[in-house]
Amino acid sequence: MEESKARALRLRLAQERATGRGRGRRAFSDGLRRDVVEFFRAERARGTSPDRLVEGLGLSRPTLYQWCSTGKGQTAFCQMAIVRKAPSDCENGAREGEPTRAVVIGPYGLAIHGLGVNELAELFWRLGC
Numbered sequence: 001m002e003e004s005k006a007r008a009l010r011l012r013l014a015q016e017r018a019t020g021r022g023r024g025r026r027a028f029s030d031g032l033r034r035d036v037v038e039f040f041r042a043e044r045a046r047g048t049s050p051d052r053l054v055e056g057l058g059l060s061r062p063t064l065y066q067w068c069s070t071g072k073g074q075t076a077f078c079q080m081a082i083v084r085k086a087p088s089d090c091e092n093g094a095r096e097g098e099p100t101r102a103v104v105i106g107p108y109g110l111a112i113h114g115l116g117v118n119e120l121a122e123l124f125w126r127l128g129c
Contacts, residue, residue: 001048002039006056009036013058037067 012032013022022028036057043053054061102120104112115123 001043001046001052001056003056005039006053009039010056010058033067036064040064040068 009032012035013028016022016028016032020026027033036059040053040057044050050061050064054064057064101113102115102117104115104120104123112123
């Protein structure tokens with residue numbers, strides 16, 4: 001982990017907390033949040049563990065993941081493709097006439113396999129898509 005960058009971000013977080021930001025409706029500034037998300041994503045791409053990043057930045061894991069999954073014009077699931085495979089190509093050996101199952105792939109390697117249409121619709125409804 002790039003320690004100097006983590007220290008600088010931790011200091012900026014502390015400075016904003018000292019002015020009352022970061023609690024309730026007085027959220028951290030957009031610029032700081034953007035910088036933290038960029039740092040977090042770059043470090044995760046390098047293989048740095050989330051636990052080490054949480055400790056280095058002084059933020060909770062849920063806060064970091066929330067910041068990464070929401071924002072202006074950004075969502076956690078930003079691209080979707082529905083691909084219908086031939087039954088012979090299905091991993092589970094589906095036969096002709098069986099319901100099609102979906103695989104949802106999200107950020108950070110999240111993969112949800114085997115959703116039916118109803119479960120997929122429910123997931124999107126709950127995510128606000």
